[in-house]
Every structure is written in structure tokens, then in C-alpha cells.
Amino acid sequence: MAETNFENVLYEVEAGAAWITVNRPDKLNALNRRTVEEIVAAVRRATDDDGVGSIVLTGSGAKAFVAGADIGEMAELSAEQGQEFARFLQVSLDAIEGARKPVIAAINGFALGGGCELAMACHVRIASDNAKFGQPEVNLGLIPGAGGTQRLPRIVGRGRALDLVLSGDIIDAQEALRIGLANRVVPADDLRAAAADYAKRLSGKSRVAQSRALEAVLHGADLSQSDAMHLESSLFGLCFATEDMREGTSAFLAKRKPEFPGR
């Protein structure tokens, strides 16, 4: 596979997990266009690599996961360009959410605006105890434009989402945990180990089943309940055609640990 040279993103594979680190610490990892393109390319690289079971997305430095879209880059946009920029970010974050491998956000500080939206496009969010979340766009005369008005209510409920989007309030990690925006909170010094440990636990499971589960949950969310039930039963049925399912069920019956081939 062709190597991609990243300017604003670090990419490394460690113990079967691809670590993608947004690397603009002097700008609190703010998302300019190039950085977003690189994150998506890095997620594609990880998805295409059979040696990778899951993907961890984090920010460099001690202060920020991602402090938002790059305000400098947005400041001079026209209405048309603003709409195009929002669409670009939406499609990019959809591609991350659409990855058929688990994507874990390891949130190591500010996750604001587009940073919170990026974290919400990930499948699981593990936050350090000093992380801060918010959609502060109203302070800039803006609204969330990278999926925040849609993903936030789906994750925390409409009332809590409106509270955050209308006030621009920034909440701490414990509050994010309480409202379900963060899945887990760990001491800042333990974040990397906690994310690595979680990724390792996921890699012991059936990859095909994880991929089908992602499809059922994420694609199903856009369907009526009855269509989503059909999707679920189809995907459930497809599992029966996999070696992983034969291995998982026979290992259970033989009272041994499964060794999933990932097919």
C-alpha cells in the first residue's frame, strides 16, 4: 500500500490498534481542511490494514483533543463557502463513523465545536478527567456544522443537546459521563493505557461481528424501527455464514476460549 505522508497527523500501529493523533498542538489541534483530509486518509489506511483491529483517535499535547474547526480558516468564508465547508466536514466525519472497525476517541483535553463533533463521530469515547466538552459555536455567531446538531441529540437526548448548543456551555468530563457523552473517564495519566487496553479487549472479539454490529446500529439509526429490524435480522443471518460464528459457538460449547479468524 502506498505510504501517505501526513503533515498534521501522526499515524502508528501498536499492538493491533492504529493510533491517529491530530498534531497541531500550537493551535490546540484545530481542524483545518488539510488536517481533516489527513484524518480521513489515516482512518482509511487503518481500515485497509488487516493487521489493525481498531482505531484510536486522539490529540497531541496535554491540553486539547481538538479545540474546533480552525476559526482562522473559517473567518473570511462567504455563505456559499461556509455551506461547502460544513458539507466537507460532515462527509469527512461520516466516513470516520462509517469505518467498519471500531473507532475509539481518546479525549485528552478540549473537545469543542468540531472537536466535540469529531469525538461524536467515533464509536466510543474515553475521556481523561481533565477533558472539556462543548459546542460553543453560538459565541462565534455560528451553529455546529459538522453534524453536531444531529449527533449530539442522538447521543444525549434533545433536551441536553439544546442546552449545550444554545448556551455554548463547556462541561467537564464527569458531566459528559453523566449525560452519556463520554463512555468512560480515567485519570489523565492513564488515558493512553486505558484506550490501548480497551482496543486490546475489542481485538479479542469477532471482527466480522463487530463490523456487522456497527452497520446495524449506525445504518439502522437512519431507518424506521421496522426497517431497522429487518436490517438487524439480515445482518444477524449473515453472521451464520462466517467462520467466526462457527468458532464462537463451538468454543462456547467446548468450554474453551474462541480464536476468531476474523472471517
Ligand code: HXC
Ligand atoms: C483556530 C485556535 C482554535 C480554533 C484555539 N486556537 N482554538 N485556532 N481555531 N478553534 C489557537 C489560539 O488562537 C491560540 O493560537 C492557540 O490555539 C492556543 O489557544 P489559547 O486560546 O491561547 O488557549 P487558552 O487560553 O488555554 O484557551 C483554550 C480555549 C480557546 C478555551 C480552547 O482556545 C478557545 O476558546 N478556542 C476556540 C474554541 C471554539 O470556539 N471552538 C469552536 C470553533 S467553531 P495563538 O496563535 O494565538 O497562540 C467550530 C465549527 C465546527 O468548530 C463546524 C464547522 C463546519
